[in-house]
Amino acid sequence: MSGNPLPALSAAEQALMDLVWKHQPATVARLLELVNASRPEPITRNTLQTQLSRLEAKGWIRRAEGEKSLEYSAVVKEKKGRVGLLKDLKGRMFGGSALSMMRCLVEEGGISKAEIAELRKLLDEHGKGGKP
Structure with missing residues (x-):
């Protein structure tokens, strides 16, 4: 990413970025499993794919062809992302x-x-x- 500030993330996008940073590269199926593990009401695959598309459009993640399905990885390193979000919050x-x-x-x-x-x-x- 260039020197431009990172686009802000919603709470759901931030939670998803936390999972991507921790488990990358990750498939939609794996991320859906991880997201729903701590939720009383599970989200749907379509909802997750919408969130992933938004993160990709904002430049936070990228998708690539894995062996069997698409895999998502962070474009923004975790420390840089957290610092940017913290500066925005501050x-x-x-x-x-x-x-x-x-x-x-x-x-x-x-x-x-x-x-x-x-x-x-x-x-x-x-x-x-x-x-x-």
Whole structure:
């Protein structure tokens, strides 16, 4: 992908990208099995194919002929995709403030004590000339 920002994803598209990143290359049948494993109401194959088509049109995934059927793989590396989505979320929901975003996570209980300890370690390393 070029330097252009990645198109935003819906919650369903994000969940599907998580599966593609973890299980790529994956067929429609495999993705349908994975998606429906955690759903009380299963989605149909047509619904999944529509979501895959949208992800492909947005440039997030590509399809290729596998041995027996089409296989889907990510075009966007997981880290780059997550960073792009996080920047979008930070901008839209927190006025671009990382502090506001982190404050919300910490104050609303969305971050564990172990994660806070890891965050402290990361901040200490960053403050001492560590990786930005």
